[in-house]
Amino acid sequence: MKKITAIIRPAKLEAVKERLGREGVKGMTVTHVTGCGMQKGSTAFYRGNLYEVNLLPKAKLETVAADDAVDRIVDAIIAEAKTGEIGDGKIFISPVDDAIRIRTGERGASAV
Amino acid sequence: MKKITAIIRPAKLEAVKERLGREGVKGMTVTHVTGCGMQKGSTAFYRGNLYEVNLLPKAKLETVAADDAVDRIVDAIIAEAKTGEIGDGKIFISPVDDAIRIRTGERGASAV
Amino acid sequence: MKKITAIIRPAKLEAVKERLGREGVKGMTVTHVTGCGMQKGSTAFYRGNLYEVNLLPKAKLETVAADDAVDRIVDAIIAEAKTGEIGDGKIFISPVDDAIRIRTGERGASAV
Amino acid sequence: MIEVAIDTIWVLLAAFLVFFMQAGFAMVEAGFTRAKNAGNIIMKNLMDFACGSLLYWAVGFALMFGVTRGGIIGSSGFFGGGLFEHLELDIPIAAFLLFQTVFAATAATIVSGAMAERTKFISYLIYSIVITAVIYPVVGHWAWGGGWLGKLGFIDFAGSTIVHSVGGWAALVGAAVLGPRLGKFNSEGKPNAIPGHNITLSALGVFILWFGWFGFNPGSTISGLNLSIAHIAVTTNLSAAAGAVLAMIVSWLRYGKPDVSLTLNGALAGLVGITAGTAAVSFFGSVVIGAGAGVLVILAVEFIEKVLHIDDPVGAVAVHGVCGAYGTVMVGLFATDGGLFYGGGMALLGVQALGVLAVAAWIMSTTFILFKVIQVTVGLRVSASEEEGGLDTGEHGMNAYADFAMRTAP
Amino acid sequence: MIEVAIDTIWVLLAAFLVFFMQAGFAMVEAGFTRAKNAGNIIMKNLMDFACGSLLYWAVGFALMFGVTRGGIIGSSGFFGGGLFEHLELDIPIAAFLLFQTVFAATAATIVSGAMAERTKFISYLIYSIVITAVIYPVVGHWAWGGGWLGKLGFIDFAGSTIVHSVGGWAALVGAAVLGPRLGKFNSEGKPNAIPGHNITLSALGVFILWFGWFGFNPGSTISGLNLSIAHIAVTTNLSAAAGAVLAMIVSWLRYGKPDVSLTLNGALAGLVGITAGTAAVSFFGSVVIGAGAGVLVILAVEFIEKVLHIDDPVGAVAVHGVCGAYGTVMVGLFATDGGLFYGGGMALLGVQALGVLAVAAWIMSTTFILFKVIQVTVGLRVSASEEEGGLDTGEHGMNAYADFAMRTAP
Amino acid sequence: MIEVAIDTIWVLLAAFLVFFMQAGFAMVEAGFTRAKNAGNIIMKNLMDFACGSLLYWAVGFALMFGVTRGGIIGSSGFFGGGLFEHLELDIPIAAFLLFQTVFAATAATIVSGAMAERTKFISYLIYSIVITAVIYPVVGHWAWGGGWLGKLGFIDFAGSTIVHSVGGWAALVGAAVLGPRLGKFNSEGKPNAIPGHNITLSALGVFILWFGWFGFNPGSTISGLNLSIAHIAVTTNLSAAAGAVLAMIVSWLRYGKPDVSLTLNGALAGLVGITAGTAAVSFFGSVVIGAGAGVLVILAVEFIEKVLHIDDPVGAVAVHGVCGAYGTVMVGLFATDGGLFYGGGMALLGVQALGVLAVAAWIMSTTFILFKVIQVTVGLRVSASEEEGGLDTGEHGMNAYADFAMRTAP
Numbered sequence A, B, C: 001m002k003k004i005t006a007i008i009r010p011a012k013l014e015a016v017k018e019r020l021g022r023e024g025v026k027g028m029t030v031t032h033v034t035g036c037g038m039q040k041g042s043t044a045f046y047r048g049n050l051y052e053v054n055l056l057p058k059a060k061l062e063t064v065a066a067d068d069a070v071d072r073i074v075d076a077i078i079a080e081a082k083t084g085e086i087g088d089g090k091i092f093i094s095p096v097d098d099a100i101r102i103r104t105g106e107r108g109a110s111a112v
Numbered sequence D, E, F: 001m002i003e004v005a006i007d008t009i010w011v012l013l014a015a016f017l018v019f020f021m022q023a024g025f026a027m028v029e030a031g032f033t034r035a036k037n038a039g040n041i042i043m044k045n046l047m048d049f050a051c052g053s054l055l056y057w058a059v060g061f062a063l064m065f066g067v068t069r070g071g072i073i074g075s076s077g078f079f080g081g082g083l084f085e086h087l088e089l090d091i092p093i094a095a096f097l098l099f100q101t102v103f104a105a106t107a108a109t110i111v112s113g114a115m116a117e118r119t120k121f122i123s124y125l126i127y128s129i130v131i132t133a134v135i136y137p138v139v140g141h142w143a144w145g146g147g148w149l150g151k152l153g154f155i156d157f158a159g160s161t162i163v164h165s166v167g168g169w170a171a172l173v174g175a176a177v178l179g180p181r182l183g184k185f186n187s188e189g190k191p192n193a194i195p196g197h198n199i200t201l202s203a204l205g206v207f208i209l210w211f212g213w214f215g216f217n218p219g220s221t222i223s224g225l226n227l228s229i230a231h232i233a234v235t236t237n238l239s240a241a242a243g244a245v246l247a248m249i250v251s252w253l254r255y256g257k258p259d260v261s262l263t264l265n266g267a268l269a270g271l272v273g274i275t276a277g278t279a280a281v282s283f284f285g286s287v288v289i290g291a292g293a294g295v296l297v298i299l300a301v302e303f304i305e306k307v308l309h310i311d312d313p314v315g316a317v318a319v320h321g322v323c324g325a326y327g328t329v330m331v332g333l334f335a336t337d338g339g340l341f342y343g344g345g346m347a348l349l350g351v352q353a354l355g356v357l358a359v360a361a362w363i364m365s366t367t368f369i370l371f372k373v374i375q376v377t378v379g380l381r382v383s384a385s386e387e388e389g390g391l392d393t394g395e396h397g398m399n400a401y402a403d404f405a406m407r408t409a410p
């Protein structure tokens, strides 16, 4: 089992979510985060003081899936989230040992 | 060492937290997230336009623990977070290589 | 590849972020979380009812990096985030299988 | 002619200020409750004024100020028609109607806070319509419309009892019938804190209410030529100030820190407390009354919650019910003309107590019936899952703070 | 002397209340739009009042109330200088100037909501200056400054057409020229919901507007000695109440739940609708007019969005443009003196319709030219990436809610 | 009798409007500071009005308006008792007391913003009590209570100096003694931006203040029969408008974008600046004074922060202290009767400057002693860890926005 973590533009969240639904992804968790990467943010003045706004809002979408679904999911995310401009974000894939559905106690692949 | 990530109903957070405290869990981190799974959300109207509220608020609770504590923690979370209704959430277990306590620089099991 | 997750005091976020920039860390993601650990929070009264404020605000900083950069990053975080008082936070290191840059589709080390 | 113009202007401006209190109530109540119910609170406050304005014009005003039937109820002047010569007003009846409309809406809106976060919207509408059209006008007639209570010499200058206690007792009954919010009491019956979501908004609401009270009390002379308006404005202000200061001190002593939300309640308690006697007591008297209200409101909040186990999220019962009754009785002690402490004996005190009890009895019995009837017909309370998800989503399909990340639903 | 003082006090207090409506507009508009543009909305509202005050004093007042040139435009009294004896006012000209200034600013500020979330700040400033200094004063002169429309017997007591429709039609043109917000319509042209970020703030704004309207309508007598101020205050209130109630009911029927934001719009629709006829219609008439406005505003919101595909985030066109025109025409039906339903025949109705059309034609043509000129010179709209990131960052380098975690930019 | 009623009504309504400014101050200050301290700010604003009302009635009013002792201090009329015939008022003394109470509270509350986010609550209470009961009444007596400054011909119509500079200089001393907020200056002494948490709330506060100022300035005639109230209302409005416009332009030029919070300050600067001369200058004069204040306030904000290294989170010193002094001096130039620019010579200018300096000297010295005494006794500042966690938790055990996810404590 793998966790796919995609950090994307907030404006793309709706499209990615819908697409993943169509791809058969049953569950996902979304967090509103801020981040920096290539995209550098901007400077602003508040009452005459310059300051840097270098953490930009991003949506972090996490979904745990079976190993063989990973590639399809990654491709789907890229298809929807890509604009080609700096700031499109990243996808990380990391191992998950087990998953449990709290409602039923089911474990493993059937729980995700 | 493992990370236990539980995505639960916000209303259950307090109970789960207290219970984990009683189970000897020393530290945990909580994030306010939204998610979708079996529980499908609802539709709403805003100024005459239908829209879907398909991301529901959830609490994400993360705690890193020694391998042998994992089962006890998982059971404790299920005991408190389960209502039996759709939307109870998921628990994921994933590997952690190392942990460091910033205050002291301690590493490994003694740091969590 | 590893993910370094640091849970630090919000007041230290700016300094840690700047320092990581100087250490060559290109990207990171920040989430506003609450947590408990050794630091126990406090009690408060609202309209005559005692309640516990036992989740304190923390900043969670995540950065995915090549294996050989991990130690340098951990040391840098400790250098900036440590006050020596309870509540300084934790760093966790966990495995990441792959990373993808959405904009270009690049994979692996070159994507982070 | 000029006299009439001055009185008309005064009454209208006062009515405008009292109208603005609706905004104050809405902000106080929204701020003291949870974000997931903020839109519902707003809607209830808006609707009890809107429905109330129409119904009070159509029915309530006639029942309250029409020609009396045996001192019990008015009976003429529906839809603002008919003659009101028996009122012996110099100002146009329209000005008086507006002033009375905003008063009626104040009585009605008090309840919305106490029943917040769990009442069905349609049921609240029904309650609101009945109280404004019938229940409130009846007691209003007793005291101000030529009814028996006014004839006995009952002094309730601007409505500690007739407006505020009316709202407060209805709130008590409503909250009791409805039951507490989910999670308000733990399994041993100990109350939990459910913090309000926006204390700056509540504070703004209190400032708006205080501001509006300068219409509520001084406007109740129904005459700008009556120079006691100045005295009234000062007693109003001193009492509010004393209420806030004492509530702060008492909360500090009891809970170790000066509590913001109770101090805000304290200011309102002082305002409610002085409303009956604002024209009848001295400056000193008003400070004492306000200070007493500031202490009383905290004890009452605790009593209602910890002893009665009734869940009133915003403290409406303590502020309006308890301090309204208290302020009315205090007139019997502090009225410089007729009060016990000024050599006036027990007579006035007796009448004041009688008025308080009679109104409480009327309101509690009628609203009990009303809420029970609603409960068994359309139902009074939303489902548990709707309550958990918030009434904004459940009743209105909306979200008051769509761009903010929340700790709670939604 | 005393008479003059009474009238002056009345007009000034009314002007203060109307001034306060600026706060109401700012809160309604900010609350109904997204957090990332809240600072920009505030700034537009503040600036159209500030620039407007200066320009109306310098130029606008003279064009509106100076000695008429053929009933088309005024021509004397720039910078508050000169004589205004032809106005036959008893009050000091300064009081009248202030009252008219706050009216001018109301007309101007209506547009900011309709063009919210995508207009360049500098471009909005230019629009705001031109409408206050020239476009609005011209129609104002026609109806109220001794111009041709007033001479024909056109009744627009406090400005359903002259103030609100002016703002509303300018808003329509502005929003149309500007185009919809990114993401407002999907690829098939179906509108998406873009929820406002702070409904409690919007509700507060509506209460403030309602409060201020008690200056807007009753103040338009320009005399406190005129006892019809009481009648006017009541018709204003009843119409607003009826507008809110009907909008609630209609939204409930159409969308299954009572919609908070449309109900708030309904109250405003009732206020706008009654503004023309507030002194001319009966209480019954005002209830009917308000109720109609409450229904109409929802249909208009849908029509503008779903049929015209024009994106007006706060409903300004429906509320001020449509309901302003509607209310003005209704006077031709409901005026107790001269209205069709009261045996007055078609004459008044014809004049009212003519006035509505003439004003619409003038405003739509001049503002179309204005916005087009701005568009091809400085540009009207911010870049797509600025729009996505929010105008607060893009136009002002700030963030309205720096301590809150947001679901959206920033 | 009618005359008295008119004046009484006018003074009371003006007092109500000035009272409402307390809400404005609370919102401006809360919005310009961080969420973690919002409850504390609210509490300070509420409490300085509540304590102030009681103390000014008990002591302050007597010191300010009692029978003079050598032009230095009043000495009769404690607790509203005694005769005030020497004031030669036609209105009831209660009306005058209320009007003066709300003025006193304005002076006191200005300080709370400058000392925000780090002052112990109990220490702020002590300061607030002393300034309202003693420090402010003394200067008030000098200028308005029959004291030496008024006798010299000092013109400070509604209190640019007597109210606003008093608050502003006290704020300067308080902020200096207290030291900057943690993190305000970096190790090289460069100031960091600490953005306010709720700019819509601040904007609402500014609109409320502007609205209240229509009571502050025109009310200071203490007579509604005095037709200059119309002139005063217009100069007040024009100056505020000019202040906002110029602050916007200057911030645009200096920082590349029009700054919202400084523009809001600019409006207030225009209001403070015109307060002294509002009845004495022409419309043109008021525009110039307001424009100057709009420029000055930005330079002053920078000077105080970057040169003096004093941390004033809301700009209270720049707005009230600097622009108050500036406006008072401008009267010496722009008074149409006696001003330098109108051929009046240097005499008035000299008196104005003397008044400004005398008041500054008195306030700075007494408040310096006061804050130092507080500092060495109960302590002035909260602990660093309390400051980091927020005063809401530390001083009041609460959280102003319990349902919102925050970027910062709590």
Ligand SMILES: Nc1ncnc2c1ncn2[C@@H]1O[C@H](COP(=O)(O)OP(=O)(O)O)[C@@H](O)[C@H]1O
Residues within 6 Å of the ligand: A007, A034, A035, A036, A037, A038, A039, A056, A058, A085, A086, A087, A088, A089, A090, C026, C027, C028, C029, C030, C062, C063, C064, C065, C101, C102, C103, C104, C112
């Ligand atoms: N190494 C990393 N670890 C964690 N998060 C990262 C990392 N690099 C980028 N991110 C996240 O991805 C977001 C977008 O990154 P960015 O470099 O701007 O994308 P792109 O490379 O497509 O231009 C950042 O704001 C940050 O939240």
Ligand SMILES: Nc1ncnc2c1ncn2[C@@H]1O[C@H](COP(=O)(O)OP(=O)(O)O)[C@@H](O)[C@H]1O
Residues within 6 Å of the ligand: A026, A027, A028, A029, A030, A062, A063, A064, A065, A101, A102, A103, A104, A112, B007, B034, B035, B036, B037, B038, B039, B056, B058, B085, B086, B087, B088, B089, B090
């Ligand atoms: N595959 C998944 N990956 C990540 N998060 C998930 C996944 N499935 C479910 N979740 C999270 O768990 C929450 C509850 O899931 P749900 O399917 O409604 O629970 P249940 O199966 O008990 O009914 C979702 O809102 C989402 O946040």
Ligand SMILES: Nc1ncnc2c1ncn2[C@@H]1O[C@H](COP(=O)(O)OP(=O)(O)O)[C@@H](O)[C@H]1O
Residues within 6 Å of the ligand: B026, B027, B028, B029, B030, B062, B063, B064, B065, B101, B102, B103, B104, B112, C007, C034, C035, C036, C037, C038, C039, C056, C058, C085, C086, C087, C088, C089, C090
């Ligand atoms: N085992 C854990 N798993 C996840 N998060 C943890 C764990 N222990 C601590 N934390 C996080 O770290 C924060 C600081 O921990 P704390 O024990 O107070 O630090 P310290 O040991 O330096 O005093 C907590 O608020 C929590 O967010």
